[in-house]
Amino acid sequence: MSTLKAVRGTRDLLPPETALWNRIEATARRVFERYNFGEIRTPVFEDTALFARGVGEETDIVSKEMYTWEDRARAASEKTQSLTLRPENTAGVVRAYIEHKLGETGQLQKLYYIGPQFRRERPQKGRYRQFSQIGAEVIGPPSAGSESPLRDAEVLEMLATLLDELGITGWTLHLNSVGSSADRARYNEVLRAALADVAPKMCGDCQRRAVTNPLRVLDCKVPEDQPIIEALPKIDSVLGEDSKAHFAAVLAALDTAGVPYERNLRLVRGLDYYTRTTFEFTHGGLGAQNALLGGGRYDGLSEAIGGPKAPGIGFAMGEDRLVLTLQAIEEAKAVKGDAYIAPLGESMNPAALKLARELRREGLKVELGDGSFRLKKSFEAADKVARRIVILGEDELASGILTVKEFASGTQTKVPRAELVDVLSK
Numbered sequence: 001m002s003t004l005k006a007v008r009g010t011r012d013l014l015p016p017e018t019a020l021w022n023r024i025e026a027t028a029r030r031v032f033e034r035y036n037f038g039e040i041r042t043p044v045f046e047d048t049a050l051f052a053r054g055v056g057e058e059t060d061i062v063s064k065e066m067y068t069w070e071d072r073a074r075a076a077s078e079k080t081q082s083l084t085l086r087p088e089n090t091a092g093v094v095r096a097y098i099e100h101k102l103g104e105t106g107q108l109q110k111l112y113y114i115g116p117q118f119r120r121e122r123p124q125k126g127r128y129r130q131f132s133q134i135g136a137e138v139i140g141p142p143s144a145g146s147e148s149p150l151r152d153a154e155v156l157e158m159l160a161t162l163l164d165e166l167g168i169t170g171w172t173l174h175l176n177s178v179g180s181s182a183d184r185a186r187y188n189e190v191l192r193a194a195l196a197d198v199a200p201k202m203c204g205d206c207q208r209r210a211v212t213n214p215l216r217v218l219d220c221k222v223p224e225d226q227p228i229i230e231a232l233p234k235i236d237s238v239l240g241e242d243s244k245a246h247f248a249a250v251l252a253a254l255d256t257a258g259v260p261y262e263r264n265l266r267l268v269r270g271l272d273y274y275t276r277t278t279f280e281f282t283h284g285g286l287g288a289q290n291a292l293l294g295g296g297r298y299d300g301l302s303e304a305i306g307g308p309k310a311p312g313i314g315f316a317m318g319e320d321r322l323v324l325t326l327q328a329i330e331e332a333k334a335v336k337g338d339a340y341i342a343p344l345g346e347s348m349n350p351a352a353l354k355l356a357r358e359l360r361r362e363g364l365k366v367e368l369g370d371g372s373f374r375l376k377k378s379f380e381a382a383d384k385v386a387r388r389i390v391i392l393g394e395d396e397l398a399s400g401i402l403t404v405k406e407f408a409s410g411t412q413t414k415v416p417r418a419e420l421v422d423v424l425s426k
């Protein structure tokens, strides 16, 4: 008899790894508590219509990836019903918000969840058929301020804090606005028109999307299609004044609070309910599946599934991906040095020794390169023994500002000498 194994795309989590999962969940709960979120637990399966109407029939998730079955009636009083294992949790939370009339409290509802989700995707590192999300939603009647751009900025600031407390450094926040549902519809038509001529030169998926859901073309990763996509009209060209003002207010609040972000005009996200702000946090250490988390506003979702007007914003983090990222960071910390100092030219060797001496006296684990190495060789040598490389040349010495590259995330930054110890100890 052949031995039975866990189904493709599913996994057993064993100790000691489960301890890391528990630590992540405990940290998330602690941070959510501080921002006054409460926990919601919705069923793992729902009526298929919830996802068809909420997430959207044309999305990859609903059209290709759901685990759906016909649930047979057990008694005359029951009907056969199409059920689906939840591929995400936002639609379920909004359904519960409507079902329990939470809007009638007149308050904003701040809800978080931790639990398994199911998508029939092609499994690879960081992508599973059963995976776990840690997510949160802020939703309520407009009179409770649910549309305020401050809510968007607060959610993003909370995420920056949560990643910090988890010990995940080197993330990038990609931010965009997809506008109101009217702006989005207009952009779809603008793209459809622009794609009419060029789609035949694109990949098969894009040819199909150009007709069914032109926005999805922006997600295409096929290298040959990229120049065509870059030349398409940008979402900025169709955003209405309200959407522009809302987005500008989100950015202004983030700037003041000191949360760094990058504008990404192609970030439209794979679910149809998004309006206005959309975002993703990526991490270079994850490889191809580099999205740690994603989210955005969904001002029309409640109405789409038969509820009252209830604008909202939220996100979901891939817990499996948080674990992978933390394991990579911890592994690097355990065996590698904090920094590798690369002098640019032999004349810089004495200054490099002085810098290494100062950093080591601060308790850092430091490797010292050699100025006779070419830069490429220094990078290769550094990557093997340290988590970061610090470049020291004439300019750096004169300005006191050093170039630091972190290998796990691939990010390169300019760091003043006074802040160097802090940055390297992270």
Ligand code: HAM
Pocket: 087, 088, 089, 090, 119, 121, 126, 127, 128, 129, 130, 131, 132, 133, 135, 136, 137, 270, 271, 291, 292, 293, 294, 295, 296, 297, 298, 313, 314, 315, 316, 317, 318, 319, 320, 321
């Ligand atoms: P999503 O972008 O589909 O958004 O998923 C959020 C995160 O879940 C992804 O960034 C990724 O980390 C993780 N994830 C997704 N699929 C997989 C998979 N197959 N294996 C492992 N991890 C995965 C949503 O689900 C929205 N409900 C987020 C949201 C909440 N928007 C507003 N509120």
